[in-house]
Amino acid sequence: MSIKTVMIIDDSEMDQYLTNYMIKKYDADIEILQTYDGEEALQVLKTLDKQPDLIFLDINMPRMNGHEFLEEYDKWEGRAEVVIMLTSSDQEQDKEKSLAYQCVKKYCVKPMERVELESLIA
Amino acid sequence: MSSKKPNAPPLPKAPLDDYSSRLEAVLNTVIDGIITIDHHGNIQSFNRSAERIFGYRPDEVIGKNVKMLMPDPYHSEHDGYLKNYQETGDKKVIGKGREVEAQRKDGSIFSMELGVNEMAVSGEKMFVGTIRDISDRKQAEQALRDNQAKLQAIVDNTVDGLITIDKKGQIETFNRACERIFGYKASEVMGQNVKVLMPAPYHNEHDGYLKNYHDTGDKKIIGTGRQVEGRKKDGSIFPLDLSISEVDIKGRKIYSGIVRDITELQEAQKRLAAVLDNTVDGLITIDELGNVEHYNKACEAIFGYTSGEVIGQNVKMLMPEPYHGEHDSYLKNYHDTGVKKIIGTGREVEGRRKDGSTFPLDLSVSGVNVQGRRLYSGIVRDISARKEAEEKIKQANAELEEFSYRTSHDLRSPLVSSIGLLNVVSEAIKNDDKDIALESAAFVQKSLRKLEELVKDILQLTRTKNIPEEKEQVDFVILTNESINKFKNMDNFGRLDIQQDFRFLGCLKVQKSRIVLIIENLISNAIKYQDLNKNHSFIKISSYQTENHIVLAVQDNGLGVPENQQDNLFKMFKRFHPRTSFGSGLGLYMMKKSADILNGNIYYKDCGDGSIFKLELPLHDPLQG
Numbered sequence: 198m199s200i201k202t203v204m205i206i207d208d209s210e211m212d213q214y215l216t217n218y219m220i221k222k223y224d225a226d227i228e229i230l231q232t233y234d235g236e237e238a239l240q241v242l243k244t245l246d247k248q249p250d251l252i253f254l255d256i257n258m259p260r261m262n263g264h265e266f267l268e269e270y271d272k273w274e275g276r277a278e279v280v281i282m283l284t285s286s287d288q289e290q291d292k293e294k295s296l297a298y299q300c301v302k303k304y305c306v307k308p309m310e311r312v313e314l315e316s317l318i319a
Numbered sequence: 320m321s322s323k324k325p326n327a328p329p330l331p332k333a334p335l336d337d338y339s340s341r342l343e344a345v346l347n348t349v350i351d352g353i354i355t356i357d358h359h360g361n362i363q364s365f366n367r368s369a370e371r372i373f374g375y376r377p378d379e380v381i382g383k384n385v386k387m388l389m390p391d392p393y394h395s396e397h398d399g400y401l402k403n404y405q406e407t408g409d410k411k412v413i414g415k416g417r418e419v420e421a422q423r424k425d426g427s428i429f430s431m432e433l434g435v436n437e438m439a440v441s442g443e444k445m446f447v448g449t450i451r452d453i454s455d456r457k458q459a460e461q462a463l464r465d466n467q468a469k470l471q472a473i474v475d476n477t478v479d480g481l482i483t484i485d486k487k488g489q490i491e492t493f494n495r496a497c498e499r500i501f502g503y504k505a506s507e508v509m510g511q512n513v514k515v516l517m518p519a520p521y522h523n524e525h526d527g528y529l530k531n532y533h534d535t536g537d538k539k540i541i542g543t544g545r546q547v548e549g550r551k552k553d554g555s556i557f558p559l560d561l562s563i564s565e566v567d568i569k570g571r572k573i574y575s576g577i578v579r580d581i582t583e584l585q586e587a588q589k590r591l592a593a594v595l596d597n598t599v600d601g602l603i604t605i606d607e608l609g610n611v612e613h614y615n616k617a618c619e620a621i622f623g624y625t626s627g628e629v630i631g632q633n634v635k636m637l638m639p640e641p642y643h644g645e646h647d648s649y650l651k652n653y654h655d656t657g658v659k660k661i662i663g664t665g666r667e668v669e670g671r672r673k674d675g676s677t678f679p680l681d682l683s684v685s686g687v688n689v690q691g692r693r694l695y696s697g698i699v700r701d702i703s704a705r706k707e708a709e710e711k712i713k714q715a716n717a718e719l720e721e722f723s724y725r726t727s728h729d730l731r732s733p734l735v736s737s738i739g740l741l742n743v744v745s746e747a748i749k750n751d752d753k754d755i756a757l758e759s760a761a762f763v764q765k766s767l768r769k770l771e772e773l774v775k776d777i778l779q780l781t782r783t784k785n786i787p788e789e790k791e792q793v794d795f796v797i798l799t800n801e802s803i804n805k806f807k808n809m810d811n812f813g814r815l816d817i818q819q820d821f822r823f824l825g826c827l828k829v830q831k832s833r834i835v836l837i838i839e840n841l842i843s844n845a846i847k848y849q850d851l852n853k854n855h856s857f858i859k860i861s862s863y864q865t866e867n868h869i870v871l872a873v874q875d876n877g878l879g880v881p882e883n884q885q886d887n888l889f890k891m892f893k894r895f896h897p898r899t900s901f902g903s904g905l906g907l908y909m910m911k912k913s914a915d916i917l918n919g920n921i922y923y924k925d926c927g928d929g930s931i932f933k934l935e936l937p938l939h940d941p942l943q944g
Contacts, residue, residue: 211736211762218743218755257728259894259904260881285732288724307732308739 200250200318204230206238206266207255207283212307216253216283219314227318235261239269248277251318254301256284256291267298281305281317352450360384360401363445372431372452374424385448390422413437413446418453429454480578483566488512488529491573500580502552518550541565541574549578557582601699604687609633609650612694621701623673639671662686662695670699678703726777729904733770737763776905779836780912788830795838795862795871796821802839809846811856820861823869827936833913837921840906841873841932848877850929868919868935876929888923 205216213231220227230249232238235258242248256263263284270276282295282304292304305313346353352369356362362385365377373380373388380387386397403409416434423429434449474481480497484490490513493505501508501516508515514525531537544562551557560579565572595602601618605611611634614626622629622637629636635646649660665683672678681700686693740763747756799819806812845858858875880888889911894904914921919936 209732209736211733211740211766214759214762215736215739215743218759257732260884285735286728307735 200224200227202228202230202247202249202251203318204232204238204242204249204252204277205283206232206235206252206258206263208233208258209255212255212283216309216314219309219311220318223315223318234258235263235266235269238266242270242273242276248275250277250279252277252280253283254280256282256286256295264294267295267301271298271300276300283307283309350451352448352452354385354388354448354450356385356446356448358401358405358444358446360386360397369450372423372450373421379424388421390420390428393419394422421450430457478579480580481575482513482516482578483573483575484513486529486533486572486574488514488525497578500551500578501549507552516549518548518556521547522550546581549580558585601701603634603637603697603699605634605695605697607650607654607693607695609635609646618699621672621699622670628673637670639669639677642668643671667702670701679706726773729773730770733766733773737766737770740766773905776909780905780909788832790828791831792826793829793831793834794826795834796824798835798838799842799860802835802842805839806843806846809843811849811851812846814856815846815849816855816857818857818859820859822861822863827869829917829936833917836913837910837934838871840910841934844906844932845873845875845877848879849875850877864938867938869938871934871936872931874926874929874931879925879930880923882925885923885925889921 203220205213207213207216213233217229217231220229230241232241239261254263254266263282267280270280277300279302280298280300282292282301284291284295284305285307287306295301295304303317346364347367349366350368352372353364353366354362354369355364362380362383365375365380370376375388384397386394389397400411404411404413412433413435416432418430419433420428421431430453432451432453436447436449438445438447474492475495477494477496480500481492481494482490482497483492490508490511493503493508495505498504503516512525514522517525528539532539532541540561541563542565544560547559547561548556549559558581560581561576563574563576566575595613596616598615598617601621602613602615603611603618604613611629611632614624614629616626618629619625624637633646635643638646653659653662661682662684665681668680668682669677670680679702681702682697684695684697687696688694740759743759744756744763747753747759796819799821803817842858842860849856853876856876858873858877860871860873862869862871864870889907910921914934917936919934922933922935924931924933
């Protein structure tokens with residue numbers, strides 16, 4: 198199945214830009230939604246007819262961080278199938294905590310390799 | 320006396336012979352020896368008792384000189400005595416009794432009492448000697464003297480002083496130890512009233528004591544011991560252990576006292592008490608029932624109770640629940656089972672001070688047997704300070720851990736982004752895509768600037784915590800205006816209405832850099848977090864004085880802090896507004912720390928339409944400016 202929509206949840210403008218650039222480089226048709234923290238993300242996701250095919254989720258964000266987001270989102274019916282953690286934290290406890298959520302399929306540490314990205318959105 | 324012819328048949332008794340016989344019979348039955356001698360000293364008669372006393376038969380001595388019965392010097396001198404008497408008529412022993420020595424047949428010498436009388440028989444001078452063997456008596460006397468000497472030796476060589484007085488208080492005996500103790504020779508005090516050995520008040524009262532005892536029979540000191548004071552010959556006064564008994568000697572009452580100089584003992588006791596009193600740790604001793612017997616000075620400092628308030632009371636008064644209610648049963652349990660729970664080991668428990676406050680206490684208990692009684696001795700140490708320090712360390716460690724975690728993330732994040740973005744830059748250049756290259760490069764700049772800010776803040780944070788600073792007079796009005804001036808180039812500064820309402824116009828003596836940090840943070844936050852959707856954004860900076868504090872308040876109608884985040888406000892690395900936040904998240908944390916250092920407090924209040932931050936500082940010595 199090919200990916201049509203992707204949401205990037207990250208408070209860093211630069212990381213948003215970077216991830217955006219890399220995805221667009223691979224496939225310019227992919228729709229990209231950008232939100233800057235967990236709360237904004239939830240608000241936006243609520244409004245969608247269809248959940249994104251893929252969500253890239255950062256952990257350290259103000260107001261509502263990645264784990265707090267997952268706490269909420271993991272319970273949603275019809276939520277996105279695939280959430281990929283994309284974080285600069287290489288701490289084991291963060292990895293374990295994230296992967297405990299059903300929807301989290303992978304834990305990637307920034308910067309993400311192009312190859313890695315491409316395998317995910319293929 | 321007539322001598323009998325040997326072997327002559329007995330003559331028929333004439334009345335005169337009867338009388339002689341009777342006399343002879345008397346002579347031979349008296350217990351004393353009777354010897355008669357002529358004026359030359361020759362023995363004329365020698366009665367039965369004399370035979371017994373000397374061991375001679377009459378025929379062995381009659382006609383012989385009486386000096387055979389004498390040892391030297393009498394033996395050689397007796398002739399001289401007789402001659403002297405003959406010539407001078409000077410009665411030396413005649414008519415009087417005298418103790419002399421005599422010699423028995425077997426050569427043994429013994430003491431005898433001799434009485435000599437002169438008589439004349441038929442014109443001839445004769446001497447009659449009455450002799451009493453007093454060896455037994457002498458022996459008894461000697462034994463008595465020996466015994467007395469023995470007793471005297473004992474009395475003289477006791478370590479303790481022995482004094483006896485009569486019922487008026489006059490000294491009858493005063494042994495060698497007394498001489499040593501008081502400094503008087505026995506001869507100096509014999510016959511004096513014993514009160515000479517006493518200082519005031521005993522000196523004046525002793526007669527009264529004696530009288531009182533005679534009148535009432537009320538034994539105060541008799542039969543018991545007591546500590547009193549004595550006075551030496553040199554006038555010095557010393558502590559004395561005295562015990563007195565009453566002795567009845569043939570109807571006469573005397574008092575016998577044993578005295579001991581306890582100066583050294585008291586000194587040792589005082590030294591020990593001083594040591595115990597001045598230990599840093601508290602020392603408490605209780606009896607089997609828990610009643611406090613000893614409570615040293617350190618305990619007073621630890622518990623707040625004076626020893627007068629504690630001694631005699633049950634030790635559980637120093638304990639909070641549950642120990643208070645359970646201590647009696649702890650003691651009982653130990654007596655019944657002998658199972659040592661705390662005895663011999665140390666333990667952390669809680670103590671209760673006089674003011675009711677409880678505190679952590681390190682306690683170790685040991686059991687002691689003293690004169691047949693079982694006592695428990697506890698060493699107590701107030702460990703509140705130690706516990707507080709431990710808490711602080713734990714807290715510091717936790718903060719440090721969190722800090723390392725967060726900084727590692729926050730430091731790495733912009734670096735990682737920059738690396739990624741530079742890859743994009745180089746790719747873009749290769750692809751001749753100038754726009755992308757420039758856009759990415761700009762992001763890198765932004766990223767690294769952010770990193771620089773963070774590093775600066777982290778450095779400032781460590782400085783905030785560690786370096787002590789001198790206090791100086793600080794004027795809030797001037798500081799505020801300086802800060803405002805500093806930020807006038809910030810985005811959106813121009814649209815902000817800055818109001819001032821300073822009611823406290825004086826100076827406060829505080830650490831200047833802390834105040835500066837707080838004021839700058841408050842003002843820059845107010846500028847940063849304006850609600851750009853509002854037409855009129857304002858910040859109002861005010862100050863006022865309360866009873867004990869100076870308050871500096873900064874109010875705005877900006878974005879505020881979300882309700883559910885308000886508890887986290889002053890924590891490390893907290894940012895509350897995505898997109899708008901371009902701080903490190905350390906600003907509020909540093910404000911809180913600075914407020915702590917100033918001994919003040921910083922509060923946040925959500926006023927619906929914005930925020931108020933209040934800084935409260937204690938009023939120490941404000942100077943009206």
